[in-house]
Amino acid sequence: MTVHFIGAGPGDPDLITVKGRRLIERCPVCLYAGSLVPPEIVACAPAGARVLDTAPMVLDEIIEEMATAHRHGQDVARVHSGDPSLYGAIAEQIRRLEALGIGYEIVPGVPAYAAAAAALGRELTIPGVAQTVILTRTAMQASAMPEGEDLATLGRARATLVIHLSVRNLAHIRRELEPLYGADCPVVVAYRVGWPDQRLIRGTLADIADEVREAKITRTALVFVGRALAASEFRDSALYDPQAAHVLRPFRKAEDGR
Numbered sequence: 001m002t003v004h005f006i007g008a009g010p011g012d013p014d015l016i017t018v019k020g021r022r023l024i025e026r027c028p029v030c031l032y033a034g035s036l037v038p039p040e041i042v043a044c045a046p047a048g049a050r051v052l053d054t055a056p057m058v059l060d061e062i063i064e065e066m067a068t069a070h071r072h073g074q075d076v077a078r079v080h081s082g083d084p085s086l087y088g089a090i091a092e093q094i095r096r097l098e099a100l101g102i103g104y105e106i107v108p109g110v111p112a113y114a115a116a117a118a119a120l121g122r123e124l125t126i127p128g129v130a131q132t133v134i135l136t137r138t139a140m141q142a143s144a145m146p147e148g149e150d151l152a153t154l155g156r157a158r159a160t161l162v163i164h165l166s167v168r169n170l171a172h173i174r175r176e177l178e179p180l181y182g183a184d185c186p187v188v189v190a191y192r193v194g195w196p197d198q199r200l201i202r203g204t205l206a207d208i209a210d211e212v213r214e215a216k217i218t219r220t221a222l223v224f225v226g227r228a229l230a231a232s233e234f235r236d237s238a239l240y241d242p243q244a245a246h247v248l249r250p251f252r253k254a255e256d257g258r
Contacts (some may be wrong), residue, residue: 001069001070001073001074001075001076001102001103002075002076002103002104002105003066003069003075003076003078003093003097003102003103003104003105004023004027004075004076004077004078004104004105004107005078005080005084005088005090005093005094005104005105005106005107006020006023006024006077006078006079006080006084006107006109007020007080007081007082007083007084007085007088007107007108007109007110007111008020008032008037008041008079008080008081008082008109009041009081009082009109009110009115009194010081010082010110010111010112010115010116010193010194010195011036011037011038011081011192011193011194011195011198012115012194012195013038013040013041015109015110015115015194016041016109016110017107017108017109017110019107020079020107020109021044023075023077023107024041024042024044024045024077024079025044025045025046026046026075027045027046027049027074027075027076027077028046028048028049028050028069028074028075029049029050029065029066029069029074029075029076029077030042030045030049030050030051030052030076030077030079031052031054031062031065031066031076031077031078031079032051032052032053032054032077032078032079032080033053033054033055033079033080033081034053034054034055035055036080036081036082036220037079037080037081038195041079042077042079045077050065050069052065059092059093059096062093063093063096063097063100066078066093066097066102067100067102070100070102078090078093080109081109081112082109082110082111082112083108083109083110083111084106084107084108084109085106085108086111086135086164087137087164087165090106112190112193112194112222113133113135113162113222113224115193115194116188116190116193116200116222116224119190119193119198119200120188120190120200120224120229122228122229123228124160124162124224124226124228124229125160125228126227126228126231126234127234127235127236127237127238128234128235129227129228129231129234130158130159130160130226130227130228131159132157132159132160133159133160133161133162134154134157134159134160134161134162135162135164136149136151136154136161136162136163136164137163137164137165137166138151138163138165138166138169138172138173140165140166140168140169150176151163151172151173151176151177152176152177152180155176155177155180155181156180158180158181158226158227159226160224160225160226160228160229161177161223161224161225161226162222162223162224163222163223163224163225164222166223167189167191167212167217167218167219167220167221167222167223168218168219170208170209170212170223171209173205173223173225174205174206174208174209177205177225178205178206181205181225181226181227182205183204183205183206184204184205184206185204185205185225185226185227186202186203186204186225186226186227186229186230187202187203187204187205187208187223187224187225187229188200188201188202188203188223188224188229189201189203189208189211189212189217189221189222189223189224190221190222190224191215191217191220191221192220192221193222199215199217201215201217205225208223
């Protein structure tokens with residue numbers, strides 16, 4: 001028996017992996033985070049499967065469902081939103097499973113930030129602008145941020161920031177990042193990416209809070225900050241440059257022979 005932690009993707013049922021869908025189709029027990037995973041994702045569970053929304057459950061109740069399935073020799077599809085390695089709270093579940101001697105595997109999924117970048121039609125790493133993406137959050141009602149992971153510290157890199165679980169903390173984000181990125185730095189708030197009511201709200205550090213307030217968005221959103229979000233004047237990368245040779249493409253002379 002195995003507990004399969006499955007990344008369901010950002011919400012679009014077509015963005016789950018083939019492996020993830022196949023596991024849901026055959027597991028007799030399916031536990032899914034219904035606050036972020038739409039029912040359509042788990043609609044392919046087999047007839048008669050035990051399908052439970054874990055949003056109203058506590059950790060002990062979830063582990064008991066897994067332990068019961070283990071006693072009956074039943075595989076479990078444990079379905080999380082996006083990719084379970086990011087803010088999926090799987091570490092605490094895995095710790096309990098290991099203590100109980102229950103096997104598990106992790107099946108990656110499409111993370112929300114990647115789906116949002118696709119919806120924006122943007123690359124997050126632009127030559128000469130930003131070559132680093134930082135995934136983080138801010139401290140609100142959840143656990144405090146570890147020392148050295150505050151926005152004022154992370155922002156010194158001038159990287160593209162993807163800030164989770166923080167759409168109600170935009171005033172704090174502006175205070176911490178405006179001295180580092182500038183008031184005119186592009187910001188995008190991506191709401192419910194991959195769902196039918198998806199919205200992409202564009203602004204700057206100076207005005208994004210007003211835009212989001214007007215849109216009445218208070219949860220289920222990612223905050224993107226960085227110059228790469230609106231960069232247009234930048235050099236081409238070396239990846240396809242005819243003057244940049246690599247092992248799969250030898251050096252090419254220019255047409256004029258130089």
